[in-house]
Amino acid sequence: METRSVLRATASVRAFAARSVDDGVVYDILDDARFAPSGGNRQPWRVALVKDRVIRRGLADAMKPVWNEYVALAQTGRTPFAVVDGAPPLTTEPADVPFPLIDDIESVPVVLAIAADLSRIATMDADLPRPTISGGGSIYPFCWSILLAARDRGLGGVMTTFSIRAERTTGPLLGLPAGHALAATIFLGHVDRHLTKLRRNPVEGFATIDRFDGKPLSSGAQQPSRVD
Template structure:
């Protein structure tokens, strides 16, 4: 492997894109452990660190996880094809329900090289969270709940940044969440543990560094939601 160029923090934050294609080079478990060892410094509500990570190596379990995640991907793909933003809220903040027959979508393949090869990616990790320690402060909100995720997704993102520091790349996926009950049975998850993400990782075929993101003025305002935009001037 080539020696890694050190990346300054700002550059790393601005250039870490999703990697979904990996070389055949294996990633030893001690490297995975090192990635986890850096990722664990992520913040979480009340510093409760409710993450649990299952590194899936067994080929049989990998194949089952792959099949379950693909059911979620099929729902997502067919909803997208039908013109619906998958699992997003409507103008009231609620999910309006599917615009398609989800059962039929799950039965209908949606070819994609990444999802078709999921069982064979170098590193496959199921990132779970202990719901007994999340700070889900919006539990009573009459809209899609969001705050609890704040106690786990910074950790998932840290995993990907930490992977980059090891010359690895990866992507967080959430398709498996759609089959949480079956995946939970397979992995032995207790009822108070939720699946947050299935992370794929390995040596990138190509490390994307030119990311497409909205400028600050499109999402930051002063004093009010409809206040004047914040512009970057320096």
């Protein structure tokens, strides 16, 4: 596929056609994704292709309460689990909300658990008085490359992070090695029809000149992008 259309039209897919995906295809997807960038090129990723029904069910059972909690928190209008100005914790048990991707996890063609070896990540913001963010930069480009490589083969998928919140359960279930963190669970499969119209904010809404409180960067501006 042409790069621009892949960038602009790779949607999250959470429902798949009832067709299996060969392990060889998953191998080839990972063989492309391994070229993703990572800090110091340390490639901290580990991948488990989860085929076992019992492990899948265990993952789903651990992820479902996180989804229910997410939905209940989202109803407050604030971002669930945000460390700054996020939704306040729930005071009551959240209701069960159907989510076929998790509820029918046994029928999802491909389930990938992605982990990161923390000893291979230089966490540049580890000492700052705020939660760290930089370490994720060494694993999420790899996750995104998996989705792009899948898209190139006509597959769709979604990166999910429910399993991280439940890592105390999902980690042992997956044999997560010491010193590693779960980063995502990626679901992949064939898609009958690809959604290509994505809702995203315009550049003017997030890009400014010189400083984050500067003038918006506008479309078609004739100024050079640097001053010599």
